[in-house]
Amino acid sequence: MLFSCAESCRLLTGAFHVIYLLSTGIELRYLFLLQATFSISNLISEIYSIRLTAVIGPRWALIMGVNLWGLYFFLCLFSPNIFILVFAYAVYGCGFSLVNGSFEQWLESCIINNNENKSSSIDYMRMRRKYFSLLNVVVGFVGALFVSLSNSYYIAYVASAILLFTVSYFLCLIPYVETPKKINCNNDKTYKATQKDNIILDKKTSLYFLIAIITSILFMPILHLWQPLFENIYSGEILGFSIETAMMLGLVFSSYNLFNFIFNHITIKIKQHQKKWIDSNSSIFSVILLSLSIYATNNNFILTCLLFSLSYCFLSQIQIIHRSRAIVFWSDEKINQVLSYSNFLSRIFTASIWLFYFNFLQNGSYKTMFSVSILCLILIYPLNYISKKINN
Helix, strand or coil, X not given: CHHHHHHHHXXXXXXXXXXXXXXXXXXXXXXXXXXXXXHHHHXXXXXXXXXXXXXXXXHHHHHHXXXXXXXXXXXXXXXXXXXXXXXXXXXXXXXXXXXXXXXXXXXXXXXXXXXCCHHHHHHHHHHHHHHHHHHHHHHHHHHHHHHHHHCCCHHHHHHHHHHHHHHHHHHHHCCCCCCCCCCCHHHCHHHXXXXXXXXCCCHHHHHHHHHHHHHHHHHHHHHHCHHHHHHHHHHCCCCCCCHHHHHHHXXXXXXXXXXXXXXHHHHHHCCHHHHHHHHHHHHHHHHHHHHHHHHCCCCCXXXXXXXXXXXXXXXXXXXXXXXXXXXXXXXXXXXXXXXXXXXXXXXXXXXXXXXXXXXXXCCCCHHHHHHHHXXXXXXXXXXXHHHHHHHX
């Protein structure tokens, strides 16, 4: 429950964070630099975070991660100072590594160890995404309402920092007996990513890694640039704070998460052959809906919001399906290794692409990134088809 509270505090600014930074005077291209900083920090720190978790225990690693989240939101108050923001994003990346090491990997191991039928593991991931989307619906709207009533973006960042520090304090009060464990590199899946001889790079594995990299690249603008896209549609330019902008962004954020919640709820309930049809055609529907939302709505806000929300539903399925394939296609001994290498390579390529965008894209060219996402979606369909043929 306390972890859910920490996630809620982190997501309080999820509907308007990019617009907040832009409204303080940060150029759009510097957002690419900040995201590259996050990816590099997350990549480097994760190599050591799981080993740290093994020494101090998952609870203290989680507390450290939550405190770093709180520090990140406090440092964001110093925008547009780019040096402080770069440091803030580095801190944020380290915080995510600690939280992943103490919570996310434990959750994955529960799915692997407690699920006798591996093929149904995708429903566990859909269930998790379903409730996470519901949390986003509530928190995103509350955050937008909060800044509208306070007439400032800053207050949301102060509140997020204070609430995260408060959550970490209550985590310290929970009675919990834990014995520091001796580091066992055989169970350290991130450590394995640095070893040369842990995994055989056959066709199946290479294709899985390629799809993971392409999926990471396609999600870059979806997750980080939807706010300037809708702000441009709504007002024609990036403005400073306004109640209308805050509520508009809160509406979009809640909308696409609500659609995702409903979509995952339905896909869990439907029959297996219907799930397979959705899994097979998610990339096709994503291409069509995302293309329409970006290029064919004539800046109609409601229509863009509707199409973008629907496209996000299918996009999230691509991510869920790909993640679950590691559990289905590989033995228990190889799952963590495959996921580790996959995450490692994805972060390297993501950071590289962000740095490329930082150096070569102009401030108004964020739609170019959405075009790259659409191209990646087109590539994923034949790659998924080949992957199925290889594994059958």
